[in-house]
């Protein structure tokens with residue numbers, strides 16, 4: 001039985017990696033790939049939402065500080081995240097389930113992880129409690145965002161059974 005009603009994913013370093021050497025995140029299409037274990041694992045869930053029997057909701061919560069730094073536009077970042085979702089999950093996300101913070105670090109914004117606002121927003125959409133939510137990520141800021149939101153957290157290596165030495 002599925003313990004969670006909502007599973008939220010970080011994007012970079014969790015679902016996808018950047019294929020440009022030395023660049024942490026994709027700035028345009030063609031600069032990312034899914035990790036090879038993502039599709040198969042995600043296909044094992046029923047993503048029809050917490051309203052349905054054995055269903056679970058989904059979301060992405062991604063820091064995209066490259067927007068605030070001027071590397072790419074906000075709509076480009078969002079489109080890259082939506083493309084990542086579609087390739088990973090195999091269907092189009094419900095409107096509002098892909099959230100990102102476009103601000104630079106230490107800007108004082110309320111959304112950049114480890115702030116919990118993106119996770120809180122997704123919980124509001126699905127009307128679920130923090131105890132029903134799992135957040136999956138690869139950084140301390142992800143773990144701390146989950147803690148600040150009151151959600152459970154799993155490292156990406158654990159959720160996908162990914163070798164920590166996976167080189168990209």
Ligand SMILES: [Mg+2]
Pocket residue numbers: 010011012013014137138139
């Ligand atoms: Mg990440």
Ligand SMILES: [Zn+2]
Pocket residue numbers: 101102103109110111112
């Ligand atoms: Zn922000």
